[in-house]
Amino acid sequence: MSIEVGSKLQGKVTGITHFGAFVELSEGTTGLVHISEVADNYVKDIREHLQVGDQVEVKVINIEKDGKIGLSIKKAKDSYRPPRKRQERPNNRPNTENFEQKMSRFLKDSEDRLASLKRNTESKRGGRGARRG
Template sequence: MSSELLVGNVMEGQVTAIKEYGAFVSLSGGRSGLVHISQIASEYVKQVEDYLVVGDKVTVKIIDISDAGKISLSIKQVAPLGRRDGTIPEPRNERKPLSKPATPALGRPERKPRNHDAGKEKMNSLEEKLKKWMKSSEERMQDLGSKQKRK
């Protein structure tokens, strides 16, 4: 493993700090880099602490070095980590059904199941409103026309 800090190099490091967005890893030469939470494991990582603790030795790959000298690292591109407790997280694309519907207290109205017949009723209602509006509009136009003739 190379000790040179170049994009693509794989090296050993030690976790020095954990934040909600990732883990800082100390590298050779006194430099350190960040392993973003999305670069820790192949599956969805909710909490960094489920996979890493301060003091862990890790193998990382340098995936970017910014113009400002910030080093971005990846663990999952070398050897994705498993959870510390050995459990397997839920797959990312499968979602649990909500245990309870959204409440109006949150400012969101409760949704009613769709009824395809209701769409027809709404359309009829819309057509009726449109007919009333057209009739009213025509009456107003006639009134305006008769007022113009009187002048």
């Protein structure tokens, strides 16, 4: 069976690193499952999900010109759906504001953030902008 992008294959985990797992495929070829392609949620330690010797189903997501094979365990699952884009509305506000209202809200938020930033940086410098003389 030839290895092509998009194909699902069975493989055996042969090595684990901090950035992913090496999986041996058919015909002695090896590919890498990056740590971000192991599970749908955040993976801090890959050893919590995989061990050397585990049989896994992987999907080929890319093949580099130099022969490196990129694999994914989470995309091999039938239930995988790509993440949806978030809506651009902050705080789920209805989009009924006119331009002037949006600008005044933006200016108020900006002034609040600048005041907070100024307050935090002044306290770290030793007070109210002490001058060296």
